[in-house]
Amino acid sequence: MLNKPVLVESLVVFAIVLSVHGVVWDRFSWCALALALQAFYVQFKWDRLLQGGGAVFQFRGAANSGLLPASMVIPLLGIVMKERCRAAGIVYFERFGVVVASTGMLLALFLSVLAVGITKPVPTNTCILTGMAGSVIVYTMKHSLAVSEVIEVLEVLLIFVYLSMILLYLLPRCFTPGEALLVLGGVSFVLNQLIKRSLNVVEGKGDPIDFFLLVAVVGVVLLGLFFTVLFIFMDSGTWISSMFFHMMTAVLGLGVIMPWLYRLIQKNPLLWLLQFLFQTETRLYLLVYWTLLAASACGVVFYQNAKRSSESKKHQASTITRKYFHFIVVATYVPGLIYDRQLLYVAAVLCLAVFIFLEYVRYFRIKPFGQTLRHLLSLFLDERDSGPLILTHIYLLLGMSLPVWLFPRSCAPKGTLSGAGALVPYSGVLAVGVGDTIASVFGSTMGEIKWPGTKKTFEGTMTSIFAQIIAVALILIFDSSVNLNSSYAWILASVSLVSLLEAYTTQIDNLLLPLYLQIMFMA
Numbered sequence: 001m002l003n004k005p006v007l008v009e010s011l012v013v014f015a016i017v018l019s020v021h022g023v024v025w026d027r028f029s030w031c032a033l034a035l036a037l038q039a040f041y042v043q044f045k046w047d048r049l050l051q052g053g054g055a056v057f058q059f060r061g062a063a064n065s066g067l068l069p070a071s072m073v074i075p076l077l078g079i080v081m082k083e084r085c086r087a088a089g090i091v092y093f094e095r096f097g098v099v100v101a102s103t104g105m106l107l108a109l110f111l112s113v114l115a116v117g118i119t120k121p122v123p124t125n126t127c128i129l130t131g132m133a134g135s136v137i138v139y140t141m142k143h144s145l146a147v148s149e150v151i152e153v154l155e156v157l158l159i160f161v162y163l164s165m166i167l168l169y170l171l172p173r174c175f176t177p178g179e180a181l182l183v184l185g186g187v188s189f190v191l192n193q194l195i196k197r198s199l200n201v202v203e204g205k206g207d208p209i210d211f212f213l214l215v216a217v218v219g220v221v222l223l224g225l226f227f228t229v230l231f232i233f234m235d236s237g238t239w240i241s242s243m244f245f246h247m248m249t250a251v252l253g254l255g256v257i258m259p260w261l262y263r264l265i266q267k268n269p270l271l272w273l274l275q276f277l278f279q280t281e282t283r284l285y286l287l288v289y290w291t292l293l294a295a296s297a298c299g300v301v302f303y304q305n306a307k308r309s310s311e312s313k314k315h316q317a318s319t320i321t322r323k324y325f326h327f328i329v330v331a332t333y334v335p336g337l338i339y340d341r342q343l344l345y346v347a348a349v350l351c352l353a354v355f356i357f358l359e360y361v362r363y364f365r366i367k368p369f370g371q372t373l374r375h376l377l378s379l380f381l382d383e384r385d386s387g388p389l390i391l392t393h394i395y396l397l398l399g400m401s402l403p404v405w406l407f408p409r410s411c412a413p414k415g416t417l418s419g420a421g422a423l424v425p426y427s428g429v430l431a432v433g434v435g436d437t438i439a440s441v442f443g444s445t446m447g448e449i450k451w452p453g454t455k456k457t458f459e460g461t462m463t464s465i466f467a468q469i470i471a472v473a474l475i476l477i478f479d480s481s482v483n484l485n486s487s488y489a490w491i492l493a494s495v496s497l498v499s500l501l502e503a504y505t506t507q508i509d510n511l512l513l514p515l516y517l518q519i520m521f522m523a
Contacts (some may be wrong), residue, residue, distance in 0.1 A: 003047070005453040006064050009504040010040050013069050016497055016516060020076055020523045024083045027144065028101055031137045032075050035105050036068065038133040041126050042112040043067035045119045046177050056118060058172035059180075062383050063506035066178025067111065070507070073515050074104025074185060077406065080522040084421065085411040093410050099149050100189070103156045105137050107185045110157060111177060152192065160188040170228050174387030178507055182515075190217050198263065208272060209345050211264040213405060216349050219257040220356040223249065231364055242367040249357075276346060283343050290332055290347065297328050305376055319444050322380060323437045325396065330433035333400050337425050338479050341404065348401035355394050363389060384508060392510065399510040400428035403518045419487040420494065420521045426475055427521060431498055431513040434471045439464035439502060456503040464502070468495045494520035 017036050021029040046065030059065075078101025085093040112130050116123060141150065163184050168175070175183065194214040197206065227236075227245060234241055261269040278284060304321060336344030360366070362373035377390055384392055404425050411417075417424060443460025450457050472491060475482055484491065498517045502509050 003064065003453070005504050005506070006043070006047070008451075008453075009501065010043075010068050012497055012501045012504065013072060014040075016501075016520065017072055017076070019493065019497070020080065020519060023523045024079060026079075026083075027140050028075075028079050028082075028098075031101075031105055031140050032072065032079065034133040034136045035075065035108055036072055038112060038126075038129045039068040039071040039108060041129055042115050045123060045126060046115045049115065049119065050177075056114075057168040059168075060173050060176050060384070060386055062386070063176050065115075066176045066505070066507040066512075067108075067115075067181070068178075069501070069505060069512060069516075070178030070181045071104075071108035071111070073182060073512070073519070074107065074189075075101045076104075076519045077515065077522075078102070078104055080519055081408055081411075084408055084417065084522055088411040090411050093408060095149065098144060099152055102137075102141050102145060102149070103153045103189060104185070106141075106153055106157055107160055107181060107188075109134050109137060110161070111181055115177075152196070156185075156188050156192045159191055160185055163188055163191075166225065171387055171389060174389050174391065176507060179511070182511060187217065187221055190214055191221075194218050198260065206264070207409075208265040208267070209276075209342060209349075211261060212269075212273075212346060213349050215257060215261045215264065216353045219253070219260075220353050223252055224356070224360055226252070227360060227364060236364040236366065237370070239367055241364075242370075245364065245366050273346075277343070280340075282339055286335060286340060286343060287347075289335065293328055293332050297325060300324050300328075301376055301380075304379055308379055319440050322382075323440055325393070326433055326437040329396060329400055330429055330437075333404075333429050333433065337404070337429070341407075341425060345404055348397065348404060352394070352397055352401065355397060359389060359391075359394065392508070395508045395510040396432065399432045399514045402511075403427035403514055406518065408522075417522070418483070419485045420490050422482040422484060423472065423475065423491065424518050424521045426471075427518040428514040430468045430471055430495065431502075431517040432510050435464040435468045435495070435499055436502055436509055436513065438467040439499070451503050454504060461499050461503045464499045465492075465496055468499070491521075 014036060017032060021032060043065045046067050050059055050061075050065060078097045078099070080097075081100060082094050082097030085091075085097055109130070113134075116127055116130055119126075141153070145153070164180060167184060168180060190213075197211070197214070226248070231241070236242075236245070258269050265272060277287065300321075333344065336347070358373060361370050362377065365371055365374070380392075381390065382392065407425050408417075412421075423430070439456070439460040442463040443457040447457025447459040449459065451461070469492065472484075472495075476484065494517060497520065498513050501516060502513055505512060
């Protein structure tokens with residue numbers, strides 16, 4: 001029997017795919033439609049494998065595979081980026097969009113082939129459908145990509161395969177197949193881009209903040225892999241291991257990551273960062289303001305833990321309490337988006353590196369703070385944190401930051417895109433900071449009519465849409481760079497579809513929703 005929430009989720013994704021390709025139609029549109037159709041069928045094979053315990057790795061429970069919504073994100077991002085950059089006449093980034101779309105399709109197709117290959121008995125009809133979709137994709141890539149671009153796509157696929165085998169084995173129950181596709185596919189693409197740019201450094205070419213993002217992401221991932229393998233052979237909770245952890249972090253940071261960044265930006269990374277952060281008076285004010293917000297977030301954590309100690313050891317933070325952090329993040333990002341997006345870009349990278357480093361400290365029980373972090377953060381766990389890692393706060397940061405990082409600045413001569421595209425950097429604020437937060441708060445306190453097959457409510461979704469429209473109006477008032485050019489109907493449709501997806505998806509909405517809203521705005 002088919003799962004109704006999965007069917008509705010799939011219908012919403014198909015509606016988004018058709019809406020995008022109704023505006024942007026080219027040869028890749030046929031590939032995207034073929035990929036979506038086969039992913040719809042294959043995701044039920046994945047769901048059956050997860051329920052029967054037949055999957056190769058241990059995936060996150062209490063959720064479906066999420067293959068269809070995850071499969072379409074990277075291809076659609078590449079397609080809309082290609083069209084925006086083609087319209088701006090930036091050939092280099094137009095070709096980059098083609099590579100992103102092709103890479104996303106090949107990664108999604110690989111995950112589908114994997115599911116079909118391990119399903120017993122072999123699903124003949126699904127195999128035929130996957131083969132046909134693969135043929136369309138390979139044929140289009142053959143006539144669209146240069147040889148160097150084909151090699152780049154295959155490199156990302158190779159990195160993805162090896163990274164998946166390592167991380168899914170070391171981190172059981174942390175991802176669904178769809179989340180693994182998004183997270184590990186993104187890391188694989190970033191790693192390949194960093195290797196490519198490191199081998200072809202041209203002085204003065206490239207934005208230092210882009211290099212900073214690439215090096216930071218790859219650096220923290222490699223750091224985690226190194227210590228994960230190391231602590232298989234030794235107890236990570238001792239003082240000797242903790243001292244070794246801190247010492248090796250300093251060695252890898254100063255001896256590998258800093259020289260790597262120096263090679264790319266041709267400047268001392270620490271001096272460049274300090275000069276960048278304190279370049280203007282506005283940046284100084286923003287940094288002080290963000291520091292106060294970070295202190296308030298820490299205050300919420302300590303207060304809730306003190307409350308747990310006084311009430312009951314089994315006390316868990318409520319949904320509304322967890323949404324405090326969404327409000328804090330909105331208050332953090334909106335001034336950065338209005339006054340200094342480059343500073344927000346770099347600050348978000350630094351914050352991501354700190355979050356992941358603190359998660360390593362917690363996970364490995366590194367002294368003196370490892371056990372304390374375990375105790376403090378256990379209060380905010382929910383059903384999505386079923387694996388050894390706590391990732392929801394990192395996903396929240398990623399959901400808010402990805403629209404800022406992925407904004408095609410080179411294809412926006414005046415620093416902003418036209419029409420609904422002007423709202424692209426605000427996608428995370430609207431989808432997660434406003435929409436998801438209001439839906440949870442109103443749905444849990446006032447909601448009575450539930451969407452069929454889910455715990456989400458009709459009232460929560462409607463108030464979410466209404467709140468996002470109000471937020472768009474406020475952005476128009478306070479951010480003079482935003483000019484929507486009468487694209488209000490498209491914005492309403494985009495917000496409505498993404499809000500409906502939030503009601504039915506069992507994937508990490510903090511990660512998925514901003515990306516789909518960004519795709520709709522960029523189209």
